[in-house]
Amino acid sequence: MDISIDEIDQIINQEAFGEGSLIAALEAIQARYNFLPSEAIILASDRFGVPLSQIYSVATFYNAFSLKPKGKHCLQVCMGTACHVRGSPQVLDRIQTKLGIEPGETSRDHLFTLETVNCLGACALGPIVVTDGEYSGQMNVQKADQLLKTILRAEVKA
Amino acid sequence: VAGKVHRPFSIVGGDLHLLTGNCGKGQITNITKYEESGGYSMLRKALAQPPSAIVDEVKAAGLVGRGGAAFPTGAKWEAVAASNSPIRYVVCNADEAEPGTFKDRVVIEDDPHRVIEGLAICGYAVGAHQGYIYIRGEYTLQYWILNAAVDEARQAGVLGKNILGSDFDFDIEIRRGAGAYICGEETALFESIEGKRGFPRVKPPFPTTFGLFGKPTVINNVETLINIPLILQLGSAGYRQFGTEKSPGPKLFCISGDVVHPGLYEVPFGVTFRHLLYDLAGGMRPGSQFQAALFGGAAGAFAVEQNLDVRLTFEDLRAAGLPLGSGVITVFDQSRDLLDILLRLGHFFADESCGKCYPCQLGTQRQYEILQRLADGRALPGDKERLLDIGWTMTDASLCGLGQTAASAVLSAMRLWPELFEFPNAVSSIGEQA
């Protein structure tokens, strides 16, 4: 993906409303590029007038930020207690095998990033898998296969 | 509302619908519908009274915080109202990340204006002109719903200058978390709003004197705030008709796990756990038997069969050694491996410890390692004692609530099922050790 300094600048300017909106700006950059490019971190340091070290400290603290490019599609398997007892380990296992990556990894073709997350507040519907922000409830191995197939089919068409 | 994200459907039920009247209908209550159901009339009523009258009413109602620690809400408000700082803040804690909790999510999703009304009344009562809502980063859809509601409220003159024609100014800014459980802890939450790592501060000073941006701040949970319009509507005496003397009012419970109808249930404080589990949540899933329930989420403790008739109030649960926490109950049937559940909890805390203080930073890691050995059936001699030692150390010496409760579930399991932790433990005693 091309990183445009102008675009980053725009995003930062949009988010720079008042004290402490650094995190909001980083969130917007993360949402746009799926990671925090070093260019963006340097620019944010300049615009917000905070030292680089503080921006790194923030960027490495919160789970939502990544300093490495993530895949185009993000799969998150909930490993919270309620989902766990309802079978999320089996679902995770299946997705891991199908994609050939472990949680925290991105596939070679940069199509998928697999993550495990703690309770997402949808426990009544567990096990939960989130694909690009979309919740799928009551997951099982078959439904996981289906989910991956749907994404791949859309990719082939695109 | 923007986004392709669809709404996860949640069952909303219970004996009461005082707080959840507009919830569980599969639709967002916009400002028109909210006002039709009586919404914002309590803010109007509040603005016509002196702020101190509202603080008094909240105190008289006996409302205690629903975020988990059950601190008297009126006492916090009174402290901030009495401060001599001209700048004060009110903050709504919508970070909801306690595993198993989803009450705040449902309320924000279905009835966002109730939260805004509660926060605005709070702002007026304590003399704050700026409110913040800090919402969990993972709650994307809910963020957009809240955003739209705040816009609607501004357009309707409920927020902004001279709200509802009064001489009081009040506005709300929404901030999103970025995926850190610790940021639900109030002082870590302030740090996060200020644009820093979510490291908790040492308390005292409490937020009421040194809160957001160092100013006196009231911070309340979403559920606490939606009780405010209800208190003004019913009056403190009417409000106290529900619940018990020490735990007045309605309470939202999130029940999930091996039950027929996992969901959100509104009940008066004082119903029994049995009522919630069997009458409301439909009992155990077909073919399964009750083994245990985790009360209070990851930071909680286990209830067993003998606890089924315990009344769900702060005082009864405390006497039974169970935390009410944020009102979360996760139910396990007889087939569930308790060590495996503890292992997940151990992983959760090791993962979420912010690392600021040693007892928790190291303790959560060591606790997880020992739980791993136990779960794998390769415990070492002395592991049980080590686990106890770590647990007590974290409970006593950690800086914030995360570390102080990181061993709570483990210690409770050790009291209930000591045999699981014996050396040689269950697995090795089958043969290897004999």
Ligand SMILES: NC(=O)C1=CN([C@@H]2O[C@H](COP(=O)(O)OP(=O)(O)OC[C@H]3O[C@@H](n4cnc5c(N)ncnc54)[C@H](O)[C@@H]3O)[C@@H](O)[C@H]2O)C=CC1
């Ligand atoms: N809802 C959720 O998702 C989660 C809830 N929790 C709950 O959080 C609880 C722990 O919260 P903490 O804030 O650490 O508890 P705490 O006991 O330190 O404080 C409770 C509230 O009372 C206030 N307070 C206490 N003493 C005060 C005083 N003397 N003057 C003025 N204000 C005072 C505090 O500022 C805070 O707002 C746990 O019980 C747990 O159940 C924990 C994790 C997640």
Ligand SMILES: Cc1cc2nc3c(=O)[nH]c(=O)nc-3n(C[C@H](O)[C@H](O)[C@H](O)COP(=O)(O)O)c2cc1C
């Ligand atoms: C680790 C940790 C996480 C917390 N997470 C939340 C949370 O997600 N939501 C919440 O309302 N309170 C949470 N709390 C409790 C807050 O610190 C604080 O007590 C609460 O917001 C006060 O509101 P209340 O008086 O209305 O309950 C958490 C506490 C700790 C120690």
Ligand code: SF4
């Ligand atoms: S107890 Fe844990 S979470 Fe709290 S400050 Fe210490 S290390 Fe951080």
Ligand code: FES
């Ligand atoms: S445990 Fe998965 S959503 Fe709560």
